[in-house]
Amino acid sequence: MPAKPVEIEHLTKYYGATRGVEDVSLTVEEGDVFGFIGPNGAGKTTTIRSLLDMIFPTKGSARIFGMDTHRDSKEIKRLVGYLPSEDFYYKSMTARELLDYSARLHGLDRPASSRRVKDLAALLELDLDRKIKALSRGNRRKVSIIKSVLPEPRLLILDEPTSGLDPLMQLRVFELLRQQRERGATVFFSSHILSEVQKICSRVAIIRDGTVVRIESLEKLQKEHLKKVTMTLRPGVSLDAIDVKGVSELTGDGTSVRFLYSGSADDLLGYLVAKGIHRDLEDFLVEQSTLEEIFIDYYGRGGGEDDR
Numbered sequence: 001m002p003a004k005p006v007e008i009e010h011l012t013k014y015y016g017a018t019r020g021v022e023d024v025s026l027t028v029e030e031g032d033v034f035g036f037i038g039p040n041g042a043g044k045t046t047t048i049r050s051l052l053d054m055i056f057p058t059k060g061s062a063r064i065f066g067m068d069t070h071r072d073s074k075e076i077k078r079l080v081g082y083l084p085s086e087d088f089y090y091k092s093m094t095a096r097e098l099l100d101y102s103a104r105l106h107g108l109d110r111p112a113s114s115r116r117v118k119d120l121a122a123l124l125e126l127d128l129d130r131k132i133k134a135l136s137r138g139n140r141r142k143v144s145i146i147k148s149v150l151p152e153p154r155l156l157i158l159d160e161p162t163s164g165l166d167p168l169m170q171l172r173v174f175e176l177l178r179q180q181r182e183r184g185a186t187v188f189f190s191s192h193i194l195s196e197v198q199k200i201c202s203r204v205a206i207i208r209d210g211t212v213v214r215i216e217s218l219e220k221l222q223k224e225h226l227k228k229v230t231m232t233l234r235p236g237v238s239l240d241a242i243d244v245k246g247v248s249e250l251t252g253d254g255t256s257v258r259f260l261y262s263g264s265a266d267d268l269l270g271y272l273v274a275k276g277i278h279r280d281l282e283d284f285l286v287e288q289s290t291l292e293e294i295f296i297d298y299y300g301r302g303g304g305e306d307d308r
Contacts, residue, residue: 003066005030005155005186006051011060013046020046021210023060028188028203033181035201035218036190037295043210044190045085048159052082064155078106081153083189085160087140091133095126095143099150106151113150120146123172137164145173149180156180158189162196174200198291206295218291225289225297226260229268232283233257244271261286 006028013020021043028034036044049055051062053073062069064076089098096117103113121128124142132140141164148156156177162170177187177200191197197204198218205215214221226248232255233239239257242250246263261268265286272278 002030003063004028005032005065006034006188007063007066008047008051009061011047011050011062012058013050013055014058019043019210021050021207024207024210024212026205026212026215028186030186031181031184032203033177033187033201034189035197035204036188036207037192037194037197037204037291038190038207039192042192042207044192044207045159046210047207048157048190051157052076052080079154081148081151081156083144083148083156083158083161085163087137087144089132089140089143092131094129094131095121095135095139096128098132098143099128099146102147103150108151116150117146120149120176123176124169138166138169141165142169145176149176152180152183152185154185156185156187156189158187160191160193161189162191162193170196194290194292194295204291221291221294222288225294226262227289228287229259229261230283230285230287231257231277231281234280234282237280239277242271244268 004027006026008024008026011024012022024043024047036047038044046055050057051064051069053069053076056070064072065079067076069076093101099117100110100114103110103117117128120126121142124145126139126142126146130139132143135143141162145161148158161177162173165173174196177189180187201218203215203217204221206213231239235255239252242257242259244263244267246261246267248260248262250257250259252258269278272281
């Protein structure tokens with residue numbers, strides 16, 4: 001059986017008496033785009049730094065492609081593209097010089113890597129000839145993104161990849177990540193911006209206060225949670241109640257009825273037909289829960305201040 005891109009078992013990290021993460025276990029499958037979601041302070045960055053052997057766990061273990069993240073750290077770094085949450089570089093270098101230096105560290109063919117840097121810079125609208133110290137936060141982020149995908153790694157580990165980017169550039173980054181998936185790479189990325197996770201992830205792990213509370217496919221999470229139903233009725237028809245299991249928060253304004261529904265679509269449609277309500281419908285809309293709504297179910301509205 002091929003080794004998994006990421007396997008974490010009972011990972012725990014304390015900074016003195018302060019909790020980083022507690023008993024985190026998860027597996028990322030080959031070709032996954034895996035979202036690691038939680039607010040600042042949940043433990044996302046601690047987990048990623050442990051994976052990359054930047055910090056040593058208090059207990060537990062992690063493997064990348066079957067290799068121990070501490071013992072085989074040097075070999076792992078050849079297979080992984082990493083985007084940190086913050087961008088710190090040699091400020092006197094230009095973006096081109098920095099990316100050329102990174103390509104040489106990875107042993108990449110110079111003409112091919114130069115063409116790839118040029119293409120990626122065009123996609124992200126990055127001026128390669130400006131010095132790092134003259135770049136805005138968003139443009140420094142673009143440099144980091146290009147650096148992480150330049151060697152076409154088997155695994156991409158991205159920490160808050162779109163931080164500092166405008167909405168148009170975020171869409172281009174998502175397209176770039178889709179390209180990585182299409183060439184067979186596995187993507188593991190953390191984010192507290194749930195809408196961006198929903199756009200691209202196949203599976204997610206929700207981390208709360210240092211502990212993973214759920215790992216599931218996005219599709220299954222959405223199916224399990226409340227659906228938002230809106231029914232528009234013919235003029236002159238009113239509806240005060242829907243007496244079927246799973247309905248809550250029923251509201252209406254005379255022509256429209258809105259409610260949350262946790263049951264099956266077959267049960268709801270059967271009820272509407274049995275009561276003859278379907279004959280008075282002009283419109284019927286069922287919306288899945290957003291990832292943000294699902295997240296709030298698991299996490300609530302609290303959260304930490306700093307993401308260790």
